[in-house]
Amino acid sequence: MIISRPIKGKIRSMRTIVQGILLGLFLGAPWVNLPSGAPLIRLDIPGRKFHLLGNFYIPQEGLILFLFLLIMGLSLFFFTSLIGRVWCGWACPQTVYTDLFDFFGRLVLDKKYGKKDAPKPKVFIVHVVWIVISFIACFHWIGYFASPYEMISDILSFSFKGQIYHYFLLAFTVAMYVDMGFVREQFCKYGCPYARFQTIMMDEHSFNITYDFKRGEPRRQKTVKIGDCTACNMCLVVCPTGIDIREGLQVGCIACGKCADACNIQMAKENKKSLIDYYSLAQIETNEKIKWVRPRTLIYGVLLTLAVSFALFKLATRVPLSVMMIPERTIEPAIIDNTVLRHIFKLKMYNISNDKQNLKLSAVTYDNRELVIRSESPENLIDLDGSQIKDDRIIIELNLTENDKSMRSIPIVFTVQDEKDKSIHVEKKIPLSLPLRK
Numbered sequence: 001m002i003i004s005r006p007i008k009g010k011i012r013s014m015r016t017i018v019q020g021i022l023l024g025l026f027l028g029a030p031w032v033n034l035p036s037g038a039p040l041i042r043l044d045i046p047g048r049k050f051h052l053l054g055n056f057y058i059p060q061e062g063l064i065l066f067l068f069l070l071i072m073g074l075s076l077f078f079f080t081s082l083i084g085r086v087w088c089g090w091a092c093p094q095t096v097y098t099d100l101f102d103f104f105g106r107l108v109l110d111k112k113y114g115k116k117d118a119p120k121p122k123v124f125i126v127h128v129v130w131i132v133i134s135f136i137a138c139f140h141w142i143g144y145f146a147s148p149y150e151m152i153s154d155i156l157s158f159s160f161k162g163q164i165y166h167y168f169l170l171a172f173t174v175a176m177y178v179d180m181g182f183v184r185e186q187f188c189k190y191g192c193p194y195a196r197f198q199t200i201m202m203d204e205h206s207f208n209i210t211y212d213f214k215r216g217e218p219r220r221q222k223t224v225k226i227g228d229c230t231a232c233n234m235c236l237v238v239c240p241t242g243i244d245i246r247e248g249l250q251v252g253c254i255a256c257g258k259c260a261d262a263c264n265i266q267m268a269k270e271n272k273k274s275l276i277d278y279y280s281l282a283q284i285e286t287n288e289k290i291k292w293v294r295p296r297t298l299i300y301g302v303l304l305t306l307a308v309s310f311a312l313f314k315l316a317t318r319v320p321l322s323v324m325m326i327p328e329r330t331i332e333p334a335i336i337d338n339t340v341l342r343h344i345f346k347l348k349m350y351n352i353s354n355d356k357q358n359l360k361l362s363a364v365t366y367d368n369r370e371l372v373i374r375s376e377s378p379e380n381l382i383d384l385d386g387s388q389i390k391d392d393r394i395i396i397e398l399n400l401t402e403n404d405k406s407m408r409s410i411p412i413v414f415t416v417q418d419e420k421d422k423s424i425h426v427e428k429k430i431p432l433s434l435p436l437r438k
């Protein structure tokens with residue numbers, strides 16, 4: 001494990017602000033409940049609901065989840081091609097928590113932090129603090145899946161009956177403590193899948209932490225000054241992953257910018273601009289202006305815009321009602337008195353909102369003949385409370401014409417309509433098959 005030297009500078013200060021905001025959001029969001037009582041954000045796995053901003057989504061709405069993941073993936077491609085591994089250096093939990101662990105390590109051990117001769121009792125305190133941080137972080141992470149209010153009352157009263165989250169809390173806390181306390185940059189270098197394929201998303205125009213080898217090389221040797229690099233090696237000693245950025249773009253570089261701040265201090269002594277900063281390789285090689293618009297960024301940008309637009313359209317036109325109709329397998333369709341075709345269906349309706357719905361069932365043929373529906377509810381009016389699920393069995397009957405009798409099936413449109421809110425309207429196109437005649 002590498003304990004890199006701390007450094008002050010413009011990038012470090014900006015990263016501290018961004019990381020503070022991200023940590024605040026991460027720790028605060030699970031505690032927020034909206035006036036309706038719904039959580040701001042929670043993936044309720046036993047309840048099969050994903051709560052977000054007052055709405056909730058169910059597994060049957062897989063397209064929305066798919067679009068969400070697609071947008072995440074495309075954003076990663078788009079922003080990496082534009083500004084390199086900004087995620088790694090500025091927002092990745094591995095980086096944010098490494099910085100937090102280092103902060104507390106230095107708070108307790110000061111200059112002895114990371115040194116072999118550090119006083120053992122203080123090292124012990126650091127590890128206790130790290131375990132507490134791991135516990136708090138994992139508690140909040142699980143708070144995205146279970147109510148933190150209930151979790152805290154369970155923990156304080158030691159009553160975990162019927163709960164399983166405390167196993168996860170224990171396992172995640174141990175995993176995080178081991179990761180942040182002992183693995184750290186090794187994960188970025190050898191375990192992170194994103195680090196592996198970041199190079200295919202970036203090109204010579206990506207705006208990334210880069211060393212200006214044209215100005216810097218050949219480095220100063222002893223007192224012989226050739227290029228601007230003074231060979232102070234400060235960029236190396238502050239690097240949390242222990243790499244030398246002067247050797248070019250590497251998988252191990254998490255774009256944290258510490259080397260840029262270090263070089264800035266060093267170069268300021270010589271009244272020069274930092275050799276390491278946000279540059280593009282092409283900018284350094286040919287001095288050309290940075291090209292933000294290029295085929296790669298254009299393609300990723302267009303795909304991202306399309307995915308975001310489609311997701312917004314789907315959300316804006318989303319109907320908060322799920323209707324499933326399954327033919328009753330145990331009862332065959334029948335023709336009664338040679339005139340009425342009768343089908344029986346299992347009907348499952350799910351109010352995917354927090355508001356009450358007053359639903360009316362109806363069905364027509366394609367040529368607009370009304371069908372008779374018999375359900376368990378009077379006049380086929382069904383009231384569903386917010387997030388209520390209702391299972392019903394319905395009979396659908398159609399008066400057959402002579403023409404119908406010659407067909408193998410008759411297509412119909414089954415409709416569930418909210419009596420007050422006309423936008424809550426679900427249509428199912430289903431064929432009513434005629435029983436085989438002997």
Ligand code: SF4
Nearest residue numbers: 239253254256257259
């Ligand atoms: S090379 Fe620089 S930007 Fe990359 S990880 Fe090391 S210190 Fe951070």
Ligand code: SF4
Nearest residue numbers: 229230232233235263
């Ligand atoms: S900090 Fe700057 S001057 Fe010092 S070795 Fe690194 S690149 Fe050279």
